[in-house]
Amino acid sequence: xxxxxxxxxxxxxxxxxxxxxxxxxxxxxxxxxxxxxxxxxxxxxxxxxxxxxxxxxxxxxxxxxxxxxxxxxxxxxxxxxxxxxxxxxxxxxxxxxxxxxxxxxxxxxxxxxxxxxxxxxxxxxxxxxxxxxxxxxxxxxxxxxxxxxxxxxxxxxxxxxxxxxxxxxxxxxxxxxxxxxxxxxxxxxxxxxxxxxxxxxxxxxxxxxxxxxxxxxxxxxxxxxxxxxxxxxxxxxxxxxxxxxxxxxxxxxxxxxxxxxxxxxxxxxxxxxxxxxxxxxxxxxxxxxxxxxxxxxxxxxxxxxxxxxxxxxx
Numbered sequence: 001x002x003x004x005x006x007x008x009x010x011x012x013x014x015x016x017x018x019x020x021x022x023x024x025x026x027x028x029x030x031x032x033x034x035x036x037x038x039x040x041x042x043x044x045x046x047x048x049x050x051x052x053x054x055x056x057x058x059x060x061x062x063x064x065x066x067x068x069x070x071x072x073x074x075x076x077x078x079x080x081x082x083x084x085x086x087x088x089x090x091x092x093x094x095x096x097x098x099x100x101x102x103x104x105x106x107x108x109x110x111x112x113x114x115x116x117x118x119x120x121x122x123x124x125x126x127x128x129x130x131x132x133x134x135x136x137x138x139x140x141x142x143x144x145x146x147x148x149x150x151x152x153x154x155x156x157x158x159x160x161x162x163x164x165x166x167x168x169x170x171x172x173x174x175x176x177x178x179x180x181x182x183x184x185x186x187x188x189x190x191x192x193x194x195x196x197x198x199x200x201x202x203x204x205x206x207x208x209x210x211x212x213x214x215x216x217x218x219x220x221x222x223x224x225x226x227x228x229x230x231x232x233x234x235x236x237x238x239x240x241x242x243x244x245x246x247x248x249x250x251x252x253x254x255x256x257x258x259x260x261x262x263x264x265x266x267x268x269x270x271x272x273x274x275x276x277x278x279x280x281x282x283x284x285x286x287x288x289x290x291x292x293x294x295x296x297x298x299x300x301x302x303x304x305x306x307x308x309x310x311x312x313x314x
Contacts, residue, residue, distance in 0.1 A: 055080030107306030127152030281305025
């Protein structure tokens with residue numbers, strides 16, 4: 001099969017490799033399209049190796065057809081998605097949302113599962129609370145804004161340009177700021193603070209700033225390290241607010257853990273995708289052999305929603 005492998009020079013290269021052999025409880029999926037995620041960029045750069053036993057190929061989500069039944073499915077992976085065939089534990093499959101094109105569906109499962117696991121399961125976001133979502137126009141951000149609004153939360157978000165402010169508002173954000181020109185700590189405090197912060201920045205100066213934005217009993221949920229992998233934590237301030245810092249990742253969870261998150265995602269989000277009340281925008285599609293160009297879109301920023309690789313003909 002064709003697949004994108006990672007070279008010693010940290011580049012992507014189209015190669016012929018053997019098809020995966022399914023293990024116990026796994027099924028083969030013939031891939032139509034794959035979603036592109038920031039974790040893929042980190043893996044290619046050598047900073048985010050796959051969990052033990054996972055495929056060395058990049059790619060955390062695909063849409064395609066089960067080889068055993070022909071059913072159209074989406075799959076949440078620990079790796080291997082940049083390929084024509086993947087082997088997936090059956091518990092990490094969901095049916096494609098009714099009415100959704102397979103190519104668009106390739107960018108759905110990772111972001112929706114990430115948002116549900118972090119805003120709902122870990123963050124405990126409730127109706128009437130205020131949430132700050134960093135990176136409001138990316139794949140996770142666009143989904144998180146919409147879901148938070150559907151849950152009855154007040155939504156604050158950051159974006160990368162003045163032009164993106166209007167796009168974030170159209171998705172449902174109550175307030176959006178250009179992070180490059182805004183004193184975010186002051187702005188969020190003026191807006192009354194946040195009960196939950198969905199944080200893709202992680203360390204650096206942002207860590208202390210995010211704690212400073214939290215309300216009493218607030219929850220800072222860290223899901224990325226764009227600002228660094230470490231930072232100074234103002235413990236006294238955290239204690240005084242009786243707040244929590246939650247670090248979490250989806251990729252390294254067990255199959256059973258992923259199964260539980262996918263069940264919650266299907267119950268909560270799939271009806272919204274099917275009736276059109278929540279959508280995951282697709283910014284661009286690239287053929288598999290142009291995966292480096294697809295990743296460059298994420299690296300440069302400014303995109304709205306997901307980038308998808310078209311692996312085989314629909």
